[in-house]
Amino acid sequence: MEQNNQIRSTVSVMEPAAQTTSLLANYQPEFDMDFVKRLLGRQKTGGLTRSTRNRLKQMHEGVYQLLHPRVVWGVFPVAAIEKGRIEFVSGLTLKSHKMARAMTGAEQLVCFVATIGRKIDLKINQLMDQGRIANAYTCDALGSGAVESVAEKFQSGFDRKFSSNEVHTAAGIRFSPGYCDWQVTEQHKLFSLVDAGTIGVTLDKSSLMTPRKSISAVFGLYPKGSGPATKKHNPCFYCFKKDCLARRSPAETIN
Ligand code: SF4
Incomplete structure (x- = not known):
């Protein structure tokens, strides 16, 4: 039977790594089309309708031109992982049973905020104002797929870096506030670790990010x-x- 101390990870104290901002200047935006299609209802119907497929095709290039991907991130040493909580060396604690279990053995956590910028928000609002609801919904789904792709690319970059590293191995699975059992209000803790303002991302009192197509x-x-x-x-x-x-x-x- 698993004991509580099996999900504890206590490591040597290291100085927190300096925060790094990557503007992803050479990054070619992409869409996570699998995610986009799930958002547009593929799961329920088993496939997209012809009109949705056509709309996606028509809007793809225009939305692509609106993407401005950027990421800000930092690497932070973990002091302990116990049931339901992850404590950084700095004393900051993240609370989620599922995440703590998933992070068992992690010595450091990479915290990041990614965005594709605000132009797509403006486009979605414009389409809504014009009453073009289906187009707005498609644009919204493409934006979600694009920022998902930014996050995936950023993380896979760490995977590649650490797969050739003598000390550390590949990055684990990703968690965001508001998913699983991690309260969205903990978003404020992530924003205290990275300066998301450098990439134009802000957080309001309700823990919602602006631009909307951002991921922490x-x-x-x-x-x-x-x-x-x-x-x-x-x-x-x-x-x-x-x-x-x-x-x-x-x-x-x-x-
Ligand atoms: S809530 Fe979703 S992401 Fe979290 S464990 Fe369940 S299926 Fe996975």
Whole structure:
């Protein structure tokens, strides 16, 4: 039987890494089309309608021109991971049972905020004002797919970097405030770690980000040989929430 101390990770104290801002100047934006299609209803219907497919095709290039991807991030040493909480060396604590379990063994957490900028928000608002609701919805889904792609590319960059690193191994799965059992109000803690204002992202009292197509998230860096490859690091294996758009893998008994 698993004991509580098996999900504790206590590591040597390191100085927090300096915050780094990446403007992703050479990054070519992409859309996570799988995510876009899920947002547009593919899950429910088994496929997109012809009109939705045509609308996606027509709007793809125009929305692409609106993307301005940027990321700000920092790497922060972890002091301890106990059931339901992750404590940084600085004393800041993140509270989520699923995330704490998933981060078991992580020595550092990468905290980041990614955005595709505000032009797409303006476009969505314009389409809504014109009563072009279907186009606004499609534009919104493409924006979500684009910022999802920025986050994926940023994290895979760490995967590549750390796969050749002598000390650390690949980054673990990503968590964002508001997903799983991590309260959205903890978004304020992430914003206290990285200066999202440098990429034009702000947070209001309701924990909502502006521009809307922004993502804040964390993922873990693990010592070599203890990477997050096992099921215990992925809460989706044990979660039976059927309509979750953020699902990373099927649950064990859901096909
Ligand atoms: S399916 Fe996965 S991402 Fe969604 S709530 Fe469950 S554990 Fe979290």
